[in-house]
Amino acid sequence: VAAKKVLIVYAHQSSGSFNAAAKDAAVELLTAQGCTVEVSDLYDMKFKATATTEDITGEVKNPKNFQYALETKMAWEEGKLSADITEEHRKLTEADLVIFQFPMYWFTVPAIMKGWIDRVLTKGFAYTLEKRYSEGLFKEKKAMLSFTTGSHESMFSANGINGDMNVTLWPLQNGILHYCGFQVLAPQIFWAPNHSPSEVRSTMLEAWRTRLQGLLGETPLSFIPSDHFDG
Ligand code: FMN
DSSP: OOOOEEEEEEOOSOTTSHHHHHHHHHHHHHHHTTOEEEEEETTTTTOOOOOOGGGBSSOOSOGGGOOHHHHHHHHHHTTOBOHHHHHHHHHHHHOSEEEEEEEOBTTBOOHHHHHHHHHHSOBTTTBOSSSOGGGOTTTTOEEEEEEEOSSOGGGGSTTSTTOOHHHHHHIIIIIIIITTTOEEOOOEEEOOGGGSOHHHHHHHHHHHHHHHHHGGGOOOOOOHHHHHHHO
C-alpha cells in the first residue's frame, strides 16, 4: 500500500482534553504506519468561521447581492480566495483520508468547524451540481467523524431522549461528506468521557488506538437513498 496522507481537522480549545488525546493517538498511530499526517488545529489557528466577502481578495462581482457560493467559486477559478482557504484546499487535495475530531456541540460540529466546512468546501473545488454524492469530486478520498459527547450511548438510541445517533449524523455524513463524494468511514464515538471514570476513558482510547491500526483498510458506509436516486 502506497504511503497515505491524512488530514486531521481538529477543534478543541484545550490540549488537556479527551479530544486532544484522541487526536494525538491518531497522529501517533497513523504516522507509525508510514502515513504523513497534517493537523489543522482550528482554535490554535484562530480559524475564521464566517463566510464573508473577506474570503475573496479584491473586488467581489456583485456587492449589492453577494452570493457566497457563486462568488467563491469564481474566486477559486481566478486564484482569488483568501490565503487561509487556499492553504486548507492544498491540505485537502493531498489527503487520502480526512478525520474530523471534535466535541459534539448541539447535535453537530462546533461553530469553528462548521466554518471550516462552509468556507473550505468551496463550490467548484469540493462539489458541483453535476459532481456530487457517488460521482462527487472527492470520491477517491475517505473521511470520518471522530467525536466526544456529553450524553451516554443509551440517550442517543432510537428510544433514548436524544433519538437515534444515525439520524443526528445524517446531515454531516451524507449531506456534507458524501455530498462531496467522500467515502465515509464509520464514526468513532467517545461517549461521555467527562462523565466516565478514568479506566473507562482509557478503555475508549485503547479501542481507538486498536481501530487506527486497521482504519485505512475499513469498508466505507453505504448511503443507499442518495446513491440510488443519484444515478
Ligand atoms: N453533548 C451531547 O451529547 N450532545 C450535544 O448536543 C451537546 N451540545 C453541546 C453544546 C455545547 C455548546 C457544549 C459546550 C457542549 C455540548 N455537549 C453536548 C457536551 C460536549 O459534547 C462534551 O462536553 C464534550 O464532548 C466533552 O469532550 P472534551 O472532554 O474533550 O471537552
